Amino acid sequence: MSALSAMDGTLVSRTRIDGGLVWGAVDPRGRRVVLTGPFGAWLWEPHTANLTSLSEGQWCARAYWVSEERFAVAIGRSIAVFNRAGDRLWTSDQYASTVTDLAWLGGWHKLAVASYGGVNIVEPRSAGVVTHMPFKGSLLAIAASPNGRWIVSGNQDSTLQVFRSDKDTRLEMEGYPFKISRVAFDSMGRYLANDGAPEVSVWDFGGNGPRGRAPVLLTSATESEGADIADFAWHPSQPMLAVGWGSGEVLLYMPSKGTEGKPLSAIREVLGSGPDIRALHWHADPLLLLVADSEGSVFALDVDEEGTP
Numbered sequence: 545m546s547a548l549s550a551m552d553g554t555l556v557s558r559t560r561i562d563g564g565l566v567w568g569a570v571d572p573r574g575r576r577v578v579l580t581g582p583f584g585a586w587l588w589e590p591h592t593a594n595l596t597s598l599s600e601g602q603w604c605a606r607a608y609w610v611s612e613e614r615f616a617v618a619i620g621r622s623i624a625v626f627n628r629a630g631d632r633l634w635t636s637d638q639y640a641s642t643v644t645d646l647a648w649l650g651g652w653h654k655l656a657v658a659s660y661g662g663v664n665i666v667e668p669r670s671a672g673v674v675t676h677m678p679f680k681g682s683l684l685a686i687a688a689s690p691n692g693r694w695i696v697s698g699n700q701d702s703t704l705q706v707f708r709s710d711k712d713t714r715l716e717m718e719g720y721p722f723k724i725s726r727v728a729f730d731s732m733g734r735y736l737a738n739d740g741a742p743e744v745s746v747w748d749f750g751g752n753g754p755r756g757r758a759p760v761l762l763t764s765a766t767e768s769e770g771a772d773i774a775d776f777a778w779h780p781s782q783p784m785l786a787v788g789w790g791s792g793e794v795l796l797y798m799p800s801k802g803t804e805g806k807p808l809s810a811i812r813e814v815l816g817s818g819p820d821i822r823a824l825h826w827h828a829d830p831l832l833l834l835v836a837d838s839e840g841s842v843f844a845l846d847v848d849e850e851g852t853p
Contacts, residue, residue, distance in 0.1 A: 545560075545561065545565060545577075545588070547590035550834065553842070553844065556590045557590035559588055559595055561579060561581055563581055563582050563583040563584075565579050565580065565581040566581050566582065566605065567581075567607060569606075569607040569615065571609045571612045571615070572611065572612045573612050575589065575591065576588065577589075577590065578607035578615055579607075580604035580606060580607050580618070581604060583600070583603075584598070584599050584601060584602065584604060585598040586598055598619075598624075598630060599619045602619050603620055603642060604618060605643060606643075606646055608646065608647065608648060610648040610652045612628060613627060613628050614626070614628070614633070616646055616655055618644070619643075620643070621639045621659070622635055622636045622638050622639065623635075623646055623657055623666075625655075633668070634670075636666055639657065640659065640660065640661055641659045642659060642660075643659050644658050644659060644660075644685070645683065645685050645686045646686070647687060649688050649695075650690065650692030653667060653668075654668075654709075656688050658697055660681070661678060661680065662677050662679040663676075663695055663697060663707055664677070665677070665695075677695070677707045677714065679697070679705050681701050681705075682699060683697040683698070683705075685698040685724070685725055685726060685727050686727065687728050687736065689729050689733035689749065690732065690733045692709055693709055693733070694708065694733070695707040695708075695709055696736055696738075697727070698723070698724030698727045698738055698739075700723050701723070702718070702721065702722060702723055702724060702740055703717060703718045704717035704718075704727070708753075717759075720740035720741050721741055721742075722739070722740050722741065724738050724739060724740035725739060725740075726773070728777070728778060729778070730779075730783045730785070731778060731781055731782075731783075732783065733749065734748065735800075737778070742763075742772065742773075743763050743764075744773055744787055744797075745760075745761060746762060746785065746797075746799040746802070748799075757804055758805035759804070760799045760805075761802075761807045762795075762808055762810075763807045763809065764793060765793060765809070766789065766791040766817060773788075773789065773790075774788040774790050774820060774821040775788045776788065776824065777826055778826070783798065784797070784798055787810075788823075788835065789821060790820050791817050791820075792815065792816070792819050792820060793813065793816060793817055794814040794821060794833070795814065796810055796812040796813075796814060796847070797810050814835075814845055815835065815843070815845075819841070820837060820838040821836070821838075822838055823835075823836040824836075827844070831847060831848070832845060
């Protein structure tokens with residue numbers, strides 16, 4: 545794992561994790577990184593090269609910061625919360641199966657936990673309340689709206705499951721040709737993006753939510769077999785979505801300009817065709833779109849608030 549300066553691309557630090565990695569989560573200030581993999585989880589401080597083991601010998605799927613002071617890690621069939629020094633503050637009970645994803649709900653008081661059989665909402669404290677929201681299936685990814693009202697899972701059976709954290713309500717969006725492994729809300733919680741089809745679906749959660757609505761469909765400019773969805777990332781403060789495609793394109797979209805159930809073209813092309821895109825991430829200050837491709841290159845693209853590169 546390498547840490548690069550977003551300003552000029554210089555190498556800050558590098559560390560090696562035997563057995564490989566599946567996830568990395570950077571704290572809000574960019575000082576610490578939680579790394580997860582098939583054989584454990586670690587807290588890495590690139591500027592000091594300090595590497596702290598958080599868990600050993602267990603599959604650790606995901607990790608997320610809720611602030612620069614606290615983060616949570618999926619560790620096998622449980623989750624744990626740590627402070628920024630890597631001290632464990634709380635560990636959940638064991639769930640029935642491996643935790644595949646988790647999300648903080650509107651702050652640090654609650655977490656949504658995904659595993660086979662549904663979503664559990666937990667309070668990370670001693671004797672905290674646990675609420676189970678059942679769904680018979682394999683949950684691959686979850687996202688929570690910033691206010692914690694909505695929880696959405698992408699699933700192995702090619703459906704979206706939508707839960708209300710404050711009500712016994714579940715909606716199902718079906719008809720996708722592929723499994724859904726990416727789901728993400730924008731920073732305001734109005735729109736949710738997901739994969740599972742040749743197009744990126746964007747659902748409107750405004751008002752009473754997505755019931756009875758159809759998604760806006762974000763399409764690639766290259767209609768070819770290689771133009772599959774590689775990754776997408778919401779702008780940190782605007783309802784603008786960057787989508788990286790297998791064709792190498794990186795395009796910007798404004799879903800609010802679309803029509804339900806209809807294709808929507810990009811407002812800007814940030815990168816043209818080239819090596820497959822592997823990952824996208826927005827750097828908030830200064831505003832940069834970071835792009836990684838299949839050849840190991842990383843780009844920092846200066847994109848203004850209107851989406852102009």
